[in-house]
Amino acid sequence: MDSSSETALLANDPPHVAVARDLLAWYDVHARQLPWRAPPGTPPSEPYRVWLSEVMLQQTTVAAVKAYFAAFIERWPSVMDLAAAPDADVMAAWAGLGYYARARNLLACAREVSARGGVFPSTEEELRALPGLGAYTAAAVAAIAFGQRAVVVDANVERVVARLFALEDALPGARPRIRELADRITPDARAGDFAQAMMDLGATVCTSRNPRCLLCPISADCAGRMSGEPERFPVKAPKKAKPRRQGRAFWIEREIGGEPHVLTVRREGKGMLGGMRALPDDGWSAKGDGHAEPPLAGAWEPLGRVEHVFTHFTLELGVSGWLGADAPLEQMARDIDGEWWPLARIDEAGLPTLFARAARLGLT
Structure with missing residues (x-):
């Protein structure tokens, strides 16, 4: 949007007020029914449920989160219950959801809140002080759980705001300006409903491809629609090619008590897949290839390869199976x-997706 168009939308109250008014009226009718969400216009949702869902939803789809959220709530119905859970149990329950630093932060935050008597602070500033709560999560919990006026900007909201103002600045550099513009249209009342309405609009109407402008409640004020090219926004900087890393994982199987077992390890608490149960590997990382040396000298069989895309790199992981005798395995x-x-209980091990796929090669 050029400066004159942006000024026209924000120059006086009616357009600014109309966006919030029209969007909230739409949300009252079309809000998604989600297990962590209170219906529009009702008292805010319980803070534990809002916080848990928002942590799970970071870089993860609603469809993927629903089952995990239900399982966590059933197993740990309060923040005090979650705080008392063993690390290994929580990490195993998180397996497959990805971005495992979130699970470690989840536990750290739950224990901090538990130390406060199980009560979440209600202000955005106080929420930011909790472990693992960044600007987005703190704003979301403040607005949705406590009804505070807070500016909540996720990827859906970024897209809606960039199109509403036809913002020519490219992401990620445009984010401060997008937040400023989101602040200008966020109402003082029903800020939580407004935040969720913006998310729902981006998820169901103002989608990244083929936006359904004819169904949009704020299309009359949308400069992106008026430009005839709403899909062009938000403008994105060219992506850099992801580096490829090489690594090896090791499938080491033996019988114990007449039953087959496989050797697993617990990864270090910090770093890639930190704290998760996994197969032994050769030390690959985001910064470099693994050393390719097995943990035991002897006969190994190539079982296949799996490829996994992480946020900042792609990993090609070869899987090797032990063919030697059982004698040296216990010491190793x-x-x-x-x-x-x-x-027989490998599905209960809580292996992250990468190692679950590697394990399937060992099981065949």
Whole structure:
């Protein structure tokens, strides 16, 4: 949008007020029914449920989160219950949801809130002080759980605002300006409903491809629609090619008590897939390839390869299976602080997606 168009929308109250008014009226009728959300116009949702859902929803779809949210709420119905849970149980329950630093932050935050008597602070500033709560999550919890006026900007809101103002600045550099413009249209009342309405609009109407402008409640004020090219916004800087890394994982199987077991390890608490149970590997990382050396000298069989796309790199992981005798395995397991996991219960191990796929190669 050129400066004159932007000024026209924000120069006086009626257009600014109309956006919030029309969007909230639409939300009252078309709000998505989600297990962590209170209906439009009702008292705010319970803070624990809002916080838990917002952490899960970071870089993850609503469809993927629903089952995980339900499982967490059933197993740990309050923040005090979650705070008392063993780390390994929570990390295993999170397996498959990705971005595992979120699970570590989830536990740290739950324990901090538990130390406060199980009561979440109600202001955006106080919420920011909790472990793992960035600007977005703190604003979302303040607005949705406590009815505070806060500016909530996720990827859906970014898209709606960039189109509403036909913002020519490219992401990610445009984010401060997008937040400023979102602040200008956020009402003092029903800020939580407004935030969720913006999210719903972006998820169901103002979609990244083929936006349904004829169904949009704020299309009359949308400069992107008026330009005839709403899909052009938000403008994005060219993507850099992701580096490719190489690594190896090791499938080491033996019988214990007449039942087959596979060797697993617990990854370090920090870093890539930190704290998760996994197969032994060769030390690959986001910064470089693994050393390719197995944890034990002897006969190994190539079982196949899996490819996994992380946020900042792509990993090609070869999987090798042990063909040697059982004799040296016990000492090797102790050396790497390993755990023999029953194959019959491998689905309960809580392996992250990468290693679950590698395990399937070992099971075939």
